[in-house]
Amino acid sequence: MTRAAPEQSASVTVERNADDRLPGLLRTGLRDPGNWVLFAVLVVAIIVGASTPRFFTIENAKAICASTGTIGIAALGVTLIMVCGGLASLAVGETAAVSGMVFLTMLGHGLVPALLAATLAAAVVTGIQGWVIGAWRANPIILTIAVGSILTAVGARMSSTKAVAPASEAFEHLNKTPLGVPVVVFALLGLTVLVQLLMSGTRLGRLMYAVGENRAAAVAAGLPVAWTVACGFVVAGALMAISGAFSAASSHTITLEGANQLTFNAIAAVLAGGTSIAGGFGSATRTLFGALMIATISDLLLLRGAEVGTQTLVKGLLVLVVVLLGHVRSRRSRT
Amino acid sequence: MNPETSHPATRAGRSERSAGLELRSVQRSFGPIRAVSDVSMAVAGGSIHALCGHNGAGKSTVVNMICGLLQPDGGEILIDGEVVSLHSTYEAQRLGIALVDQELSVIPTLTVAENLMLGSVDEPLLLHRRRLRAHAQDLLDRIGLRCSPDMLLGDLSIGERQLVEIARALGRGAKVLLLDEPTATLSAPEIELVFSAVRATAAQGCAVIFVSHRLGEVIELCDRVTIVRDGLTVATLSTDGLHADEIVRHMLGELPAPVAKAPSDRAEPSLVVDHLTTPGLFEDLSFEVSRGRIYAFAGQVGSGASEVLRALAGLYPATSGSVVLDGTPLPVGRPGATRRHGVAFASSDRKGEGLFLTKDVRSNLLVSRLRALSSLGVLRRRRMATVGAEVARSAGIAPGRLRTPVQQLSGGNQQKVLVGRNLADPTVRVLLLDEPTRGVDVGGRGAIHQLLRETAVTGVAVLFASTELDELIELADTVVTMREGRVVAVYDGDATEAGVLSDITHGEGVA
Numbered sequence: 001m002t003r004a005a006p007e008q009s010a011s012v013t014v015e016r017n018a019d020d021r022l023p024g025l026l027r028t029g030l031r032d033p034g035n036w037v038l039f040a041v042l043v044v045a046i047i048v049g050a051s052t053p054r055f056f057t058i059e060n061a062k063a064i065c066a067s068t069g070t071i072g073i074a075a076l077g078v079t080l081i082m083v084c085g086g087l088a089s090l091a092v093g094e095t096a097a098v099s100g101m102v103f104l105t106m107l108g109h110g111l112v113p114a115l116l117a118a119t120l121a122a123a124v125v126t127g128i129q130g131w132v133i134g135a136w137r138a139n140p141i142i143l144t145i146a147v148g149s150i151l152t153a154v155g156a157r158m159s160s161t162k163a164v165a166p167a168s169e170a171f172e173h174l175n176k177t178p179l180g181v182p183v184v185v186f187a188l189l190g191l192t193v194l195v196q197l198l199m200s201g202t203r204l205g206r207l208m209y210a211v212g213e214n215r216a217a218a219v220a221a222g223l224p225v226a227w228t229v230a231c232g233f234v235v236a237g238a239l240m241a242i243s244g245a246f247s248a249a250s251s252h253t254i255t256l257e258g259a260n261q262l263t264f265n266a267i268a269a270v271l272a273g274g275t276s277i278a279g280g281f282g283s284a285t286r287t288l289f290g291a292l293m294i295a296t297i298s299d300l301l302l303l304r305g306a307e308v309g310t311q312t313l314v315k316g317l318l319v320l321v322v323v324l325l326g327h328v329r330s331r332r333s334r335t
Numbered sequence: 336m337n338p339e340t341s342h343p344a345t346r347a348g349r350s351e352r353s354a355g356l357e358l359r360s361v362q363r364s365f366g367p368i369r370a371v372s373d374v375s376m377a378v379a380g381g382s383i384h385a386l387c388g389h390n391g392a393g394k395s396t397v398v399n400m401i402c403g404l405l406q407p408d409g410g411e412i413l414i415d416g417e418v419v420s421l422h423s424t425y426e427a428q429r430l431g432i433a434l435v436d437q438e439l440s441v442i443p444t445l446t447v448a449e450n451l452m453l454g455s456v457d458e459p460l461l462l463h464r465r466r467l468r469a470h471a472q473d474l475l476d477r478i479g480l481r482c483s484p485d486m487l488l489g490d491l492s493i494g495e496r497q498l499v500e501i502a503r504a505l506g507r508g509a510k511v512l513l514l515d516e517p518t519a520t521l522s523a524p525e526i527e528l529v530f531s532a533v534r535a536t537a538a539q540g541c542a543v544i545f546v547s548h549r550l551g552e553v554i555e556l557c558d559r560v561t562i563v564r565d566g567l568t569v570a571t572l573s574t575d576g577l578h579a580d581e582i583v584r585h586m587l588g589e590l591p592a593p594v595a596k597a598p599s600d601r602a603e604p605s606l607v608v609d610h611l612t613t614p615g616l617f618e619d620l621s622f623e624v625s626r627g628r629i630y631a632f633a634g635q636v637g638s639g640a641s642e643v644l645r646a647l648a649g650l651y652p653a654t655s656g657s658v659v660l661d662g663t664p665l666p667v668g669r670p671g672a673t674r675r676h677g678v679a680f681a682s683s684d685r686k687g688e689g690l691f692l693t694k695d696v697r698s699n700l701l702v703s704r705l706r707a708l709s710s711l712g713v714l715r716r717r718r719m720a721t722v723g724a725e726v727a728r729s730a731g732i733a734p735g736r737l738r739t740p741v742q743q744l745s746g747g748n749q750q751k752v753l754v755g756r757n758l759a760d761p762t763v764r765v766l767l768l769d770e771p772t773r774g775v776d777v778g779g780r781g782a783i784h785q786l787l788r789e790t791a792v793t794g795v796a797v798l799f800a801s802t803e804l805d806e807l808i809e810l811a812d813t814v815v816t817m818r819e820g821r822v823v824a825v826y827d828g829d830a831t832e833a834g835v836l837s838d839i840t841h842g843e844g845v846a
Binding site for chain 1: 648649650670671673674675678679680681682684687688689690691692693694698702703705706708709712713714756
């Protein structure tokens with residue numbers, strides 16, 4: 001006796017003139033169970049933080065911001081992938097690392113050309129994956145794992161003799177702290193706004209939501225499905241490269257060791273923000289808050305000397321809770 | 336089953352069971368609005384009782400309350416004379432309520448016998464194959480389905496799968512069988528099969544509730560019919576000598592006016608289809624379509640009627656032959672390119688392949704014309720608002736609904752959104768609709784027919800497939816009958832129900 005959502009008759013519809021120009025958390029606020037987690041995490045962070053030495057310091061705030069930045073920028077890319085129905089890329093870390101290497105080796109030509117080269121390389125590689133997924137319904141998990149290992153091989157070759165070193169000091173621009181705030185934070189905020197505008201204010205964005213929610217309906221309506229998914233992946237790849245460039249700049253080199261960690265954190269940030277893994281629902285602002293949560297939790301656990309295993313456990317539990325609450329939300333909105 | 340054989344003992348046995356299901360003044364509100372304000376009906380064990388109503392009359396809410404998906408705010412539900420609280424679907428099942436609807440809950444990769452055992456109360460830990468088989472055979476005999484219990488369910492037709500669901504309900508000892516639009520996706524012989532199974536089920540003492548928009552079926556199958564309108568029970572009638580118009584009058588309060596037809600003088604052909612073939616679905620189809628006219632493809636499930644539309648929409652890659660629209664050949668197997676040429680399609684599977692259910696009405700209406708509403712890819716909000724309101728007006732959707740998620744609308748209004756997506760769109764030259772009024776009540780159906788006629792008048796060629804005879808005759812200017820993948824006949828304004836029915840059930844295809 002399984003039934004789909006009960007069909008509510010027209011005469012009983014409660015009008016909701018929700019304004020979609022104010023996206024994300026502010027509008028829905030406490031009504032959305034997905035946001036309860038954010039408030040809970042904030043409260044817990046303040047309580048636990050108060051008893052943790054060095055948590056409430058300017059230095060630590062900067063550290064949290066910097067790691068929110070690299071996680072968040074990559075997570076914005078994953079948001080686009082998830083919304084257009086491509087599940088997630090499991091090659092986020094590898095793509096970021098290899099494009100970080102491209103960035104460092106190209107620095108001899110100047111900062112902007114190096115950034116462009118890295119972004120372009122990642123956009124092409126990720127965009128091809130998107131096209132294959134959009135046009136032929138390839139399984140995103142298998143495809144991105146495969147590409148991830150290929151990129152690992154490429155990266156290993158690039159850094160085989162010695163760690164990739166910056167070709168010039170131009171990268172230091174990315175480590176500046178105007179007004180006392182790291183550049184990466186400005187980059188994250190700016191990119192969040194851009195991605196949000198892309199998602200809610202452009203034709204491509206609307207198509208991404210449509211394809212992600214119901215691919216069969218998009219095909220039947222004659223919408224450009226493969227093009228939409230490919231474009232989503234192209235932008236996602238570019239964002240992964242920017243994330244890679246920032247982490248390469250901050251540590252003066254980049255290796256493949258942190259790749260899995262970045263992939264996990266980026267996906268966790270998107271899910272913690274409440275974007276749906278099933279596609280068709282989510283936003284950039286959600287991901288911004290998700291990234292902040294993940295970065296704060298990582299930092300707090302690090303300061304308290306927790307092992308890597310414990311950190312992963314806590315983040316895993318957080319994602320689990322948010323996904324469950326998201327399920328509650330989607331059920332509620334249907335009845 | 337046979338009235339003469341009902342000696343006192345069996346009659347007593349039946350009167351014990353005859354309490355069946357009863358609703359006493361049930362009510363249910365959603366927020367400030369009352370979906371159901373006072374519905375009462377009593378279905379005795381052994382009888383078949385229809386529930387009819389306009390879309391939005393509260394019918395779905397009543398069904399959902401009976402199967403435990405929604406809880407009433409007031410009133411009582413009684414099973415066998417006892418007040419029950421159906422706080423979940425599980426509880427409803429445990430108390431003997433079984434639901435069969437279009438969304439089948441049988442598993443294609445298991446055998447018939449295994450499916451019959453699914454979810455059964457006395458399912459043993461280790462399945463005893465021989466006992467399972469005997470049990471299954473018994474159930475199949477009881478509802479009159481002739482197939483081996485060892486067959487894979489996936490090899491059965493949709494109608495036969497529905498019979499398996501009914502058999503499973505019987506096997507679980509259901510006291511109340513709730514059939515929600517069970518025949519919407521079935522062909523005529525399949526419907527007959529389902530009907531005899533339903534009769535057999537009722538004869539074993541089950542109280543059957545049959546929810547349908549097909550009034551002919553209601554009168555043929557049911558003993559009594561309860562009609563709801565605006566959340567109230569308006570009438571409960573015996574179907575003896577009842578005419579469908581009487582039910583319609585109660586559902587609407589008035590009879591809908593028939594839609595006018597196109598004049599018979601015709602323009603130059605706009606769409607020319609030549610030797611179109613999709614292997615295994617239909618063969619060697621040639622016809623011409625002019626603007627401003629409505630064409631119907633009549634045929635049972637599997638006849639190729641709806642497949643022709645899907646092929647024209649570009650949804651089958653293996654199609655051969657040529658399709659020329661206003662002198663330009665159309666691409667094959669590429670729905671996006673086909674749409675850009677001005678051929679739009681609306682699927683019969685509203686939820687699976689039609690609408691974006693969590694998105695609002697406006698997004699659903701505008702999704703295929705975003706290019707015209709954006710400059711350099713950036714959407715123009717004001718233009719979206721104006722065009723959205725305009726399209727809603729052409730589709731007969733209240734402007735207040737534009738920002739409502741589609742999933743909150745009734746079936747009829749959802750269908751209007753799906754059809755409306757391609758209305759008032761200057762890029763659409765050919766409109767293809769597969770079952771344009773599936774699951775829509777009489778009033779909503781009239782409204783959609785009116786919309787399609789208005790669209791045709793603006794110079795669009797409208798092609799639709801339907802399994803409902805009266806719809807074909809009522810709406811189409813030209814009817815093409817199909818059977819087993821071939822055209823049987825083409826009627827230009829002279830189609831009759833009898834002619835079409837004989838064509839689609841036993842007509843010979845013309846090569």
